[in-house]
Structure formats: C-alpha cells, structure tokens
Amino acid sequence: MADGATLPIGVPIAARRPGGMQRFMRQRSTIAFAMCVPLLAVVISLVVYPAIYAIYLSMLNKKMTRFVGLDNFSFLLGRPTFQMVIFQSVLFAVSAVILKALLGFVLAHLMQNIPGRQQRLWRGLLLVPWVIPLAMSTLGWWWLFDPSYSAFNWVLNAFGGPSIPWLGATWWARFSVILVNVWYGTPFFLIMYLAALKSVPEQLYEAASIDGAGFWQKLWHVTLPMMRNVISITVLFSLIITFANFDIVRILTNGGPQDQTHLFATYSFQVGIQSGDIPLGAAVSLFMLPILAVFAYFVLRGVNERSKEAM
Template sequence: MAAHAVNNIPSKGQRKWRGMMLVPWVIPPALSTLGWWWLFEPTYSSFNWILEGLGLSAIPWLSDTFWARFSIILVNVWVGAPFFLIMYLASLKSIPEDLYEAASIDGANAWQKLIHVTIPMMRNIISITILFSIIVTFANFDIVRVLTQGGPRNSTHLFASYSFRVGIESGDIPLGAAVSLFMFPLLAVLAFIILRNVRQRTVNI
C-alpha cells in the first residue's frame, strides 16, 4: 500500500520520497538497532517518557516477552521495509497502463483496480520478497543481539542468535553448528515451493 501511494505521487516528488524510504535500509543494522535500543532502554526510554507524559503507564519494552518480541519485529520491519518498498515500486511501474485504462472503461474504481489489476500483476514479486524476508529474518543476528541478546528467558532468539549463544558463548560448538545448519532444509523447502509457484504463474502468463 505504501509503494502504491508513492507510485501515485508526481515524478518530482517521487525522487525525494524514494530517497527518504531508503535511509533506514542503508544505515548499518547494528547502528540503527542501537538507536532503537536507546528508545526502548528501560531507564531513559523516550517512548516511555512520552507515554508517561500522556498519563499512561510505562511499557517494559525489553523485559517482557510480548513487548520484547514486538520490539524485535518493529525494528526488523524498520530495517527491511524500505528495500521491499523499492522493489514493489519498481514492479508497479512495470504494470502496463493499458490494464488500468481497460479497468476504468469497465467501471472499476481505485480499490477494484488495486485488487483485480495491481496485486495479481505483482504476485511474483510479492512471493520473492516474502521468501527473501524470511531468509533474512532467520539469519538475523544484529537486531536480536543489540536489543535483547535473546531475552527475556530466551524468548526472542532467532536461528543465528541462538546458534551464537549455544555455540560460542556456551562453548558447545557442535550444537551451535547443528542449529545453524538446521536452517538450510527449512529454507530450501520453502524456497522450492515459492519459486515453483512463481515459475508456474510465469508460464501461465
């Protein structure tokens, strides 16, 4: 939806927005996550300062299981979303205008064009970005390490961070290697399913 909104901005404005969208992605993940840690940090949390200023209770962003997971997801989206938005924007620009003109002639409104023209034409790129997002998330280390170090109670570990925890910090290198290698069959099966569906849709087109 964000890419669709940017695509409807005039060309001059699009350049500025595309540049702004890429900023979170080009900043090193560890550095941007450190900035988020300062916002979540329990003693001097800027978010909690705002909440308390509004008369609300402070939130244990990094010490509660639910909020720690929420914080990890939020930062992960912040880091990765700009790259996917640019990919979606490029895909939107490749959709022939004739399809939208034909839909307008048939009486379709903006919502119907989005559902019946835009999304079907973008299904392949959406599938690829979902696959890429899952692969990057499985192997994510910086965000978990900087924000929570896997806590509280090992509730926010991903494969990469848990492999480091048991293999390096706990000294069980064989187990750490096994955890990291366990990602491969899972991702291989997922990649096979998604890429096969993409290939079938391409042939049908």
C-alpha cells in the same frame, strides 16, 4: 602474433581445421563458463564450502572428535528452550515479513501517486532505514527502549502514561524486536513493489476503468496478478533473511528475558561460540535450512510456471 584468427599460408584446408580441443575452447558455452569461473570460485569458497563445513560440524560430538550423525538435531528437538526458539523464530519471521509486505505495498501505492520530483525525494527518505547499517540503527532503537532512560517512556510519562518495560517483559520484548525488523525491512518491499507497480501497463487500468472497475477491483484483478512474481520473490528473500536475523535481538535483548526473544542465529551464537559447543551451535543454525529450502522450491517453481504461461 599467433592468435586464433591468424591462418598459416600454404597449409591445406583440411589440415587447417581446428582440433577437438580447439573447437571445444571456441564454443560459446565454454567461453561463458570460463568467464563465470571467478564468480564460481567466490561462490564455492564463500558459500558452498562454509555451508558444507557447517553441515559437517553439526554432525560431530561436542569435542569435535567423533561423528554422531543427526544426534545433535534430535537432542535439540527434545529441549524445551529450543522448542521455544523455534516458536519465536517463526513468530518473528512470519509476523515481520507479513507486516513488511503490507506496509511496503501500501507505501508503494502512496509513492506511486506522488508526482515525479517529490517522489524521488520521498523515495530517498524512506530508503534511509535500509541503508543505515543495522547494528548502528538498532543501537539507536536500544536507546529509545532503554530500560531506565527510554525516550518512549519519557514521552508516555509526559502525557501521564505508565512506563512500558519494552525489553524486560516477554511480549513487549518480542513486539520491540519485530518492530525494529519491520522498520528496517519495509523499504526493501517498498522499492521492489514500486518497481513492479511501474511496470504494470497503464492500458490495463484504462481497460478496467472502461469496464467500470473500482479501485479494489483494479487492485485485485490487475495489480496483484501483475505483481505476483515480485511479491513471491520478495517474500521468499525476506523470509530467509529475517529467519537468519542476528543483530536486532543480540543488541536489544540478548535473547532475554528468560530466552524469550532468542532466534536461531542468536541462540546458535550463544550455544556455539559463547558456550563452546560449536557442533550444537551449527545444528541450531542449520535447523531451518530444509524447511526454507522446500518453501523456496515451491515459490520458485510457481514463479517459473507463471513466467512460462506469460511467454
């Protein structure tokens, strides 16, 4: 056996000192790096390489034979349909994230007040939308919205109300896709906010009560400041995921009516894969990258600063 712990007998101390390479290999940082190599390999091959390749593709001409720089991006910006896609993606992501955050916050507070065993049951039930594969649950929603046989319309008609063109009229279709996203994403906010609420020390509320603070004052001066980092990270994460949403629009409306529910991902698929213009499709999909990167930078910087202040 000749592992690193074995010392040869009779060799002078000076000669027994490990060499530079050996010392380097024994450093904790080297070992840590070596242990991270498999993860790095996965990240590089499945995240970094595809991202760089997508950037490269977005700078080629339609036939992918010539480098065109940022021409695809400037071309897209001049197209009214793409301008509409930008508007719709922002509307979809921002309104859905705000609604999910608000609903998640309210539900987390309600959940916090439910006693132990029942809370576990409700928590499990409310997580169901999040654990069902989105493509499958969206199909269920599609049946509820179906143009001809909508279950919602059946109920409305039963009460004497008119049928609603859930997926056929612009604003109803936009409402429907946002609704499904909110239904799907709220449990994520709920669980994150609930974990954050549980970590707020009870003494803070007790101290606030002694000072005569009411519910809203405790919420504003205790709960929200203590949850600020979680809220920031959750909103950032959800915003990125929601901007990249594909399944809901693809299944419910296919971008219609008249392209008025397309998001970056669905429009990118239509342009890149279905219409055979992969560079333009790549450009569409990368469009939000710089904006989201700047947003992420400021959010994460804020989180870091607050963490340092707390230490």
